[in-house]
Amino acid sequence: MAGGNLMHWVQQLDELEQVVKNLADAMRLHPRQDEWIAGDPSQALRETTPGDYLRDLPRLNTADDPELQRASLALALAIRAVTGRRQRWTARELVPALDAICAGIAPMRAALTAPAATPATLESIVAELRSEFTLSLAVMLSGQYAVVTKLYEWYSAASGVPGDAYLDVRRFEIVDQAGPGCIPMRDLEIATHGGVTMLTPQTGFVSFDRFSPVQQLLYGQWFAYMHSLWDEQYRGRVAAAHGTAPDGSPWDSRDIRVPIFGDIRRIRNDYIHNKGIVDEASETEVLTWFTEGKAAAITPEQMMSLLTMFPESDLLEKPTPAAKHSRKPLPWSAEPNVIEQVQQRARQLGLNRKARKDIGAAALDLWLAANPVPTADD
Numbered sequence: 001m002a003g004g005n006l007m008h009w010v011q012q013l014d015e016l017e018q019v020v021k022n023l024a025d026a027m028r029l030h031p032r033q034d035e036w037i038a039g040d041p042s043q044a045l046r047e048t049t050p051g052d053y054l055r056d057l058p059r060l061n062t063a064d065d066p067e068l069q070r071a072s073l074a075l076a077l078a079i080r081a082v083t084g085r086r087q088r089w090t091a092r093e094l095v096p097a098l099d100a101i102c103a104g105i106a107p108m109r110a111a112l113t114a115p116a117a118t119p120a121t122l123e124s125i126v127a128e129l130r131s132e133f134t135l136s137l138a139v140m141l142s143g144q145y146a147v148v149t150k151l152y153e154w155y156s157a158a159s160g161v162p163g164d165a166y167l168d169v170r171r172f173e174i175v176d177q178a179g180p181g182c183i184p185m186r187d188l189e190i191a192t193h194g195g196v197t198m199l200t201p202q203t204g205f206v207s208f209d210r211f212s213p214v215q216q217l218l219y220g221q222w223f224a225y226m227h228s229l230w231d232e233q234y235r236g237r238v239a240a241a242h243g244t245a246p247d248g249s250p251w252d253s254r255d256i257r258v259p260i261f262g263d264i265r266r267i268r269n270d271y272i273h274n275k276g277i278v279d280e281a282s283e284t285e286v287l288t289w290f291t292e293g294k295a296a297a298i299t300p301e302q303m304m305s306l307l308t309m310f311p312e313s314d315l316l317e318k319p320t321p322a323a324k325h326s327r328k329p330l331p332w333s334a335e336p337n338v339i340e341q342v343q344q345r346a347r348q349l350g351l352n353r354k355a356r357k358d359i360g361a362a363a364l365d366l367w368l369a370a371n372p373v374p375t376a377d378d
Contacts, residue, residue, distance in 0.1 A: 009060065009112050012053055017105045019049040024098035030091035037089050046083040050101070054079055061124060071111040075104035122241035126315045129234050133226065133310050140222040141303060144214055147188055150174060154185050219298050220271035227268040230261045242319055255319040259285040260311050270296050282353060292352060330360055 023041070030037070045051060057076060062069040078100040154162050154174055166182040168175045175182065191213040239251040266280035267287065274280075282292035286309065289302055346356050 006112060010109065012056065013105050013109050013112070015049050016053050017102060020098050020101045020105075024095055024102065027091040027095045027098065033092040034090050037091060037094065041089050041094060042083055042085045045079075050079045050083055054083070064120070065111070067114065068108075068111040071104070071108040075101070075108045078104045120237070120241065122238065122316060125234065125237050125241050126312055129230075129238075129315070130310050130312065132229060134307065136222060136225060136229075137303070137307055140218050141300070143218045144192060146172070147192060147214065151185070151188060151192065215298070215300070216271075216276055219303060220268075220276065222303075223264055223268040223271060227261070227265050230258075230264070235261075238315055239319070245319075245321060251319050252322065254322045256315075257319075257322065258311050258314045260287065260309060260314070263287040267296060279353060293347075330364075 023045075027037075054076060057072065060068075060072065062072050078097075082094075082097045082101065150167055150172070154165055157174075162185070165174050165176060165185045166178050167173075167185060167188060168179070168182050170181050174185065178184070235253040235256050239253045239256050242251045242256075245251050245255070263281075263284040263286050266284055267290075270276065270279050270281045276296050278290040278292050278294050278296050281287075281290040281296055284290060287302075289298060290296055342359060343356075346359065
């Protein structure tokens with residue numbers, strides 16, 4: 001398809017098909033086929049899924065895909081034939097009109113999922129990525145809101161220190177008794193605690209910030225999601241949209257190097273593989289928020305700043321061929337406990353990330369020194 005969120009449009013069609021088929025089946029069973037139907041089916045459909053689909057349709061870019069344009073127009077006309085009618089319906093009239101909508105859904109779905117006749121432009125791919133980047137940040141930044149409102153409700157219901165209570169996650173209600181799917185409110189309080197601010201005449205405002213478990217969970221999930229989205233869904237598309245390299249070969253996804261996405265990968269790796277302790281993130285280029293060996297304690301203000309950091313110019317800039325790797329991975333494995341001991345020793349010695357990269361080469365040098373080339377006398 002020529003841009004837009006494919007999953008969104010496929011789900012729109014699935015919902016539209018279910019709603020229209022269900023109504024058509026009901027009309028086929030109507031006992032009085034030639035009498036006016038009670039109510040206004042056209043208005044009901046205008047205000048529900050078919051109307052939602054029409055209102056959303058201008059966001060679908062069909063300009064570079066004639067087949068998608070034809071299928072989209074045919075389906076829209078079939079829907080408007082029902083939603084735009086101002087006179088009453090009989091069941092016998094409504095059924096074929098609904099069937100016409102259903103008949104237009106399959107070609108639309110096929111056109112959406114088929115390779116576009118004209119590949120998506122670089123600008124449209126970047127715009128699509130920007131939308132997902134911003135939406136994911138909005139969802140993540142508002143992720144604590146529902147929990148915080150429940151904590152406020154718990155505090156407000158008490159006079160003084162609130163008593164023991166539990167959040168029933170399934171119903172999202174505060175209850176008095178523990179049970180499956182319930183979290184103690186005090187655990188939620190601890191998980192969202194962001195620190196303390198004090199005011200004294202002598203020192204003024206003093207803040208003692210804390211990186212809460214909820215922040216760690218939400219932020220870690222965002223970095224993992226955004227890295228996956230970029231590396232698996234968009235990086236290759238951006239490379240293809242840039243056309244061919246100077247040597248005439250297609251650009252490789254490794255040629256598309258965007259500093260902020262490299263930073264996101266490093267931060268993601270520290271959250272997932274290093275328990276949130278800064279290792280790779282000490283080498284960030286844009287998001288220079290970290291100190292090696294410290295917790296990757298990102299502030300809400302720093303996460304908010306990402307909203308203005310979408311790298312549009314980097315994505316649109318012509319790539320340069322990636323440098324060939326000067327190092328090769330070792331072709332041998334080792335026992336996990338040995339690797340863990342080496343990593344722990346490196347941390348105890350205070351080796352930085354650059355120095356740790358030389359451990360493998362040092363081990364090979366020692367092996368070569370301990371195993372010289374046999375001589376004729378050996």
